[in-house]
Amino acid sequence: MKVFTPTVAIPMVVFMAIVFAAPAQSQEDQYLEPATELAEQINESAQQSQDKIDNIAGQIDSKLQQYKTLLKEMEGLEVYNGQLRKQIQNQQDEMQSLNDAIDEVSVIERQITPLMINMIDGLEQFVALDIPFLEQERKDRIVDLQAMMDRADVAPSEKFRRVMEAFQVEMDYGRTIEAYSGLLTVDGQERDVEFLRIGRTALLYQTRDASRQGVYNKQTRQWEELDSSYRTQVTKGLRIAKKQLAPDLLMVPVSITD
Structure with a gap:
């Protein structure tokens, strides 16, 4: 009778274990690959979802900023509209005032x-x-x-x-002195003379050759001839009126009226 030693049995068990282990590993890979692919798909889908969420969040932030901007514009417009309402009211009040003034002007x-x-x-x-x-x-x-x-x-x-x-x-006219030319009938003849007006106090004339001079009498309302002693004073007055001489004292006859 032949006896088997344990040294021979152990290697065979290990070999069989290796042999049977290989198919098990292959079967496990068959189950893991779909799971890995599914996980990758889930991760990819999650990334896409996250991208969509980020995009939506960005849009929400943009809309929120637009909303805040519009709120500020609305506040500004409200203030502006309030100011316009005051101006319109003032214009209406002014129009009413003008209408009242027009009515008063018609009476005036x-x-x-x-x-x-x-x-x-x-x-x-x-x-x-x-x-x-x-x-x-x-x-x-x-x-x-x-x-x-x-x-x-x-x-x-x-x-x-x-x-x-x-x-x-x-x-x-009552507070100025003036010299001007004109025509005046002297001794029945129309002569070219220079008139000298001193306010409304005196009105005199002198011919161009300074040979004749006269004064208007307020009482008789007639022209009266002056003698040659007044020639210098009348000539001086004419030059002062024409601004050819500085203002100075004049000695001329003055009519006294009641």
């Missing part, structure tokens, strides 16, 4: 027109009674004012300004 116009006509009539009478200097110029000014009052294309304010301007011109 009806009242001021007769006043201006009376002022022009009074100015005409004043010129007719005044010393006769610049007669044609002053009469033409009054005729222009009378014609202006009949014109519809001239505003009442402009009419009033023109009337007041004419009165101002007449007032200025």
Whole structure:
């Protein structure tokens, strides 16, 4: 009878284990590969989902910033609209005030027109009674004012300004000295003379050759001839009025009226 020693059995068991282990490993790989691929797909899908989430989050941040910007613009527009409402209200108040003023102007116009006509009539009478200097110029000014009052294309304010301007011109005559040329009948002959007006105090004349001079008498409303002793003073006055001499004292006859 033959006896087997253990040394022979052990190697065979190991060999068989190796032999049977190889198919098991191959079978395990068959199960692991689909799992690995599935895991990779899951990871890829998760990455894509994360990318979508990041993209959506970015869009949300952008929209949020736009929303905040719009809120600020709306706040600014609200302030601007509030200011515009105040301006519109002020304009409406001003329009109402202007309408009220227009109504008042209509009333004033009806009242001021007769006043201006009376002022022009009074100015005409004043010129007719005044010393006769610049007669044609002053009469033409009054005729222009009378014609202006009949014109519809001239505003009442402009009419009033023109009337007041004419009165101002007449007032200025009383405090100025003036020399001007004109024609005057002397001894039945029309002569070219120089007139000297000293305010409304005196109105004198002198012929071009300085041989004759005279003064207007307010009481008689006539021209009176002056003797040669006044020649120097009248000549001096004419030169002062023409700004050819500095202002100086003049000795001229003055008519005294009651």
